[in-house]
Amino acid sequence: MPELPEVETLRRGLEAAVVGRRVCSVALFGERTVRRQDPAQLVAALSGRLVSGAARWGKYLVVPLGGGAGDEGGEALVVHLRMSGQLLHVGAGAPLAHHTRAVIGLDDGSELRFVDPRTFGELFVADALEASGRPSALAALGPDPLVDGIDADRLAALAKRRRCALKTLLLDQKVLAGIGNIYADEILFRAGLRPARAACSLAPVEHGRLVAAIGEVLAAAVAARGSTLSDARYLDLGGAPGSYQEHHAVYARTGAPCLGCGTPVTRVRVAGRSAHFCRSCQA
Numbered sequence: 001m002p003e004l005p006e007v008e009t010l011r012r013g014l015e016a017a018v019v020g021r022r023v024c025s026v027a028l029f030g031e032r033t034v035r036r037q038d039p040a041q042l043v044a045a046l047s048g049r050l051v052s053g054a055a056r057w058g059k060y061l062v063v064p065l066g067g068g069a070g071d072e073g074g075e076a077l078v079v080h081l082r083m084s085g086q087l088l089h090v091g092a093g094a095p096l097a098h099h100t101r102a103v104i105g106l107d108d109g110s111e112l113r114f115v116d117p118r119t120f121g122e123l124f125v126a127d128a129l130e131a132s133g134r135p136s137a138l139a140a141l142g143p144d145p146l147v148d149g150i151d152a153d154r155l156a157a158l159a160k161r162r163r164c165a166l167k168t169l170l171l172d173q174k175v176l177a178g179i180g181n182i183y184a185d186e187i188l189f190r191a192g193l194r195p196a197r198a199a200c201s202l203a204p205v206e207h208g209r210l211v212a213a214i215g216e217v218l219a220a221a222v223a224a225r226g227s228t229l230s231d232a233r234y235l236d237l238g239g240a241p242g243s244y245q246e247h248h249a250v251y252a253r254t255g256a257p258c259l260g261c262g263t264p265v266t267r268v269r270v271a272g273r274s275a276h277f278c279r280s281c282q283a
């Protein structure tokens with residue numbers, strides 16, 4: 001499932017190649033991808049609009065729309081890839097991939113295509129953007145570590161009185177938006193903290209280490225254009241894979257030597273999710 005670094009890579013791709021283009025046509029295939037609103041309403045809301053920006057909160061892409069009848073802005077196309085969604089920018093006439101759910105034609109002849117075999121992903125046009133630019137539909141999301149920033153005091157306040165495991169805390173999108181299974185494991189390794197530790201058990205120095213690890217791991221993963229696993233589900237807007245998977249220290253490395261100390265990486269279940277960690281480097 002694409003997480004913050006993968007979605008940020010797509011956002012940067014949109015900013016470089018799609019912002020400033022106008023939507024000429026919208027075609028939808030299947031019934032699952034647009035489910036928060038009438039699909040005809042989404043088509044009407046998108047058609048003829050200018051792609052006026054590219055933002056992201058957590059794992060959601062938010063594409064502000066301008067050039068509407070009478071108003072400028074105030075609406076945005078929201079894209080959530082969920083398990084298996086891909087957003088691709090292709091030239092006119094590129095063969096239609098299997099499982100294509102939406103094709104948005106642009107005024108230079110190129111197309112934005114949403115491909116999603118498992119159909120958990122979704123598209124919707126949100127209105128009533130907050131002053132921050134965040135749609136009110138995403139109001140329940142916690143702070144995004146890159147967009148909003150996070151410091152040790154704020155993290156301590158979020159973790160205090162939470163008896164859940166640290167990994168569960170990091171995966172809770174209402175606490176912090178954007179971190180999923182891969183980066184939670186990598187962040188906790190970098191911070192030297194075990195995934196099953198109770199969130200409320202951290203000492204102040206550990207809050208500091210965790211905040212630093214969140215920033216460092218996410219920044220490095222964005223620089224590497226995200227992680228593409230062996231299923232090759234995540235590709236950037238141009239269809240190229242990321243390379244951060246080459247730097248994973250613990251994720252999906254069960255039994256392989258820890259890069260820090262050589263101890264075999266351990267896999268456990270934490271609140272129903274798998275978690276990978278080093279018994280020697282993480283406490």
Ligand SMILES: [Zn+2]
Nearest residue numbers: 258261278281
């Ligand atoms: Zn180790």
